[in-house]
Amino acid sequence: MNRDELQDLNEKRQEFRLILLELSADQEILKEPKKRSGFYLRLEKLYYAPDNEKRFRHFYSDIFSVLTQINDGDDQGSIDVLGQNMDILLCGYQAKNSDDEGKLIDISDQIRKLYDHISLDIARIKYSEKGDVEVSGQESIEKIRSQINDDESKIITLQDSVKEATVKADKMQKEYVSILAIFAAVIGVFFSGVGFSTSVLSNIDKSSIYRILLGVTILGMFLFNLLALLLGFIREIVVNKTWSLRVYIIGNLAFIIILTFIYVAWIFQVFGEASF
Template sequence: MQILNEQEKRDSLRQLLMDLSKSQDVLKDRKDRRDYYLRLEAIYYNTDSDNYRHFYSDIFACLSLIDADDSLGNLDILAQNMESIKEGYIPINRDEAHNNELIDIRKEIIKLYDHTNLDISRINYTKRMAGETQSELARAKVLIEDLKNKLAESDVARAEAVNHLNTESSKLKEEVRDGQKKMQNEYITILGIFAAIVLAFTGGMTFSSSVLENIDKASIYRMITIVLILGLVLSNLIWLLIDFLRDINGKSIRKWWLIAITDVVLLLGLLLTFLSYKNHWLDVSPRASISTEAEQHIEGNKATINTEDEESETSKSEKEITTNKTD
């Protein structure tokens, strides 16, 4: 049996673990199994003292290296082969140099199997935890992205709500402003209508009173002409006031035909009055002239009588004065 120093044993053990992790067929033949048993005995058996105790750090380093590189082997295959060695190893060799002492490393193989499986389980657990951690991280990332999207949607919805609120507020302000303007227009309309009514009523009453007071002092032609001209002026003035009120209320439709008909009728009246004046259509009748002369004669007689009375009174006064002087 070849005697190995400590470093050689460490290197041999790491190489043996790598060889066992490469294939499930490495222990298929009996000769191959015997070769691995001999390699293990060369590592662990020690004639001078206790058998060799492997380094736990060497096992962990070797397994970590295998797990990191699939070309070096597989940890599950290593676990299966280590179980086969543990179950199949039987001490049959003897140390001829030391009184044919039986070489027995079953305890060391069991410890190697135990430490190997422990590290394999730990690495698999770490990988599983790392995978779960990565999965949780991926899930957290998805949730974060979802939250970001929802936050963005919320920002958009909030911006839309603010814009809608601003729009509605602007509309409400416009409606209030339009309502105020409409109310002002209605007030102006009411005042205008009242002013038009007062103007028409006052003007009509004043004109009627003036006409009735002076009806005996003017000719009929002049009176009719003045009435028609004043009617023309008042009707147009009232129509202009009503048209102004209609324009304030935004009603562009104007009833031009009303004022047109009124003006045409009044102008026709003026024309007829002028024709009547030229043709003496409205002159006073002979009967009325006789009555007027009779009235003038009566007035003259009254004036003569009054004159005679005044003369008689004067004569009487003179006589009284003469009598008084004689006395």
């Protein structure tokens, strides 16, 4: 192929791509008979040649590149509109014109082949897009599943945190109760001891030494048992352990010994003669 033939081929390929782009741009472009006739003339000029060997044959690559260009949005238009307009050209074409030698120009075969090739490539592109959508859909499903798994893990972690916070809150509540209990008990013991002590001391001049010792010992025994019960209750709340009975036994045994000593001292009048 010489330079002139190559240049002519490139010009026809450029015209061919331009025709396809124009047919894809507007669905109403072939509605007027004048415009349809204009496209038929351009196609006859493109495809027809008196010598069959020199007739233009479109390239599959040109069709695919134009369709891809349209479908990707690089140019305004639609491959569906192109398919519809090619169907109109195929159905409406009639050979009416003649060449300079009077031969009828008939490119119906070329239009039919062009229609078939365009329809085939449109179908391929649609099928490819469908496959891409399915793959994209599967990827989206996998992402959703992964997100659900992550959310479930976060929920489990949050539930554990809530349980831990609940345990801490219960423990703090017990501690607050313990503090309040200690405060209330201390106040109660203090005022009880003060009241009892006041009662005893107010009559100290009227009582014997033995009665005073007995009263003080009983007061101490009362306060000891009250405090022991209080501290045992607090220990049970805070650490869930009860005091050993040994504390009560030893303490009360000590007071019993003191009471016994006071009684013996009174019997033998150790601190002088006096009666209860």
